[in-house]
Amino acid sequence: MTTPGGPAALYPEVAAHGSLAAALRAEAAGRLDGVPVTSSRSEPLFHAAVATTLPHREPLVISAWRVERRWHIRGTDTFQSLPVLEGGTDELAQVATAARAWHDGASLADIHAAAPFARPTGRFEVPDLDPVRLTESEWQSLRQEAAGLEYPWAPAYRSLIGAAYAEPALRALYPFTSHWALRFSTATRPALKVAGPCLSAGGDGVFEVGGGPVTGDLGRFATAREAVARAVAHLPPGLGPVILGGSPAATKP
Structure with missing residues (x-):
């Protein structure tokens, strides 16, 4: 229009x-x-x-x-x-x-x-494409975005992002969201390698943990901290440091 x-x-x-x-x-x-x-x-x-x-x-x-x-x-x-x-x-x-x-x-x-x-946006520029710095940048962007949301479910979402960031095992992974559900990867964009559970914060104040796209099959919790603890318990062993997701040369026209 x-x-x-x-x-x-x-x-x-x-x-x-x-x-x-x-x-x-x-x-x-x-x-x-x-x-x-x-x-x-x-x-x-x-x-x-x-x-x-x-x-x-x-x-x-x-x-x-x-x-x-x-x-x-x-x-x-x-x-x-x-x-x-x-x-x-x-x-x-x-x-x-x-x-x-x-x-x-x-x-x-x-x-x-x-x-x-x-x-x-909260992301900082990483000219050398250091995957650890790219991961830090993405976490900063998620936290800034969550802080500025005004939806009714925003407080619960902020709590979830904050609790996940406070957990070293999750903070070391590259975060991304899909329909406001928090997920993790062992590689940066543009070629994500999804690892571990998915977390979401409902408008009813309940936090869900799912083995894949959020279903709550790994539990529903009253606090973000409890949900994060369950997610950490279900992380695959030996994930290792985050790697660069894709070849820089492959992204050039």
């Missing part, structure tokens, strides 16, 4: 320039000179991408909302294709500021300082 009047009603300056890339350059007033900025061929008014000088970053993706005036940015890493920076704003000048900083290789914290709408 789009707003009445089409994109020109929400984004008159973009429509006037013919593309989001062109409008972004105009708004930047020279700050994006020499920076590769491209627009989508199919929807040039709604999508653009800004290149980066860092090999471990993908181009910054910029998308326009269709029902209200707002732009969303998403900056991902090249190996796991996971967002390290996201945010939304109705000010194209702020988008241009974030885009320039992303291109130039500014740190995530410095990009956020320059353009406050651009928020680090």
Whole structure:
């Protein structure tokens, strides 16, 4: 669904320039000179991408909302294709500021300082692809995400994430979620190797542990700590340290 009047009603300056890339350059007033900025061929008014000088970053993706005036940015890493920076704003000048900083290789914290709408996701960048650091980064992202949730079941979910992180045997594994169920892997993305039970927090305050996708077949518990203890008891022996999930070369086009 789009707003009445089409994109020109929400984004008159973009429509006037013919593309989001062109409008972004105009708004930047020279700050994006020499920076590769491209627009989508199919929807040039709604999508653009800004290149980066860092090999471990993908181009910054910029998308326009269709029902209200707002732009969303998403900056991902090249190996796991996971967002390290996201945010939304109705000010194209702020988008241009974030885009320039992303291109130039500014740190995530410095990009956020320059353009406050651009928020680090909790993941930190790991250019050398150290699997232990990638695991730490993913745990940090999960904890930050859980802290910001406002759903009725969010307190129980935060409790589950916190209890799992506090357990060294689980903290050493690479965490990921599926439908808000917490799972573990002995390899990082993009080629996960699932290991151990699955944990979930229900809206009724009950924590479930399952041998596979959550079924509760390994138990239902009143506290996250009890559920985590059961999960640890069912970890396969000799898991070893987390490894890199896939070849870096295989992820390149």
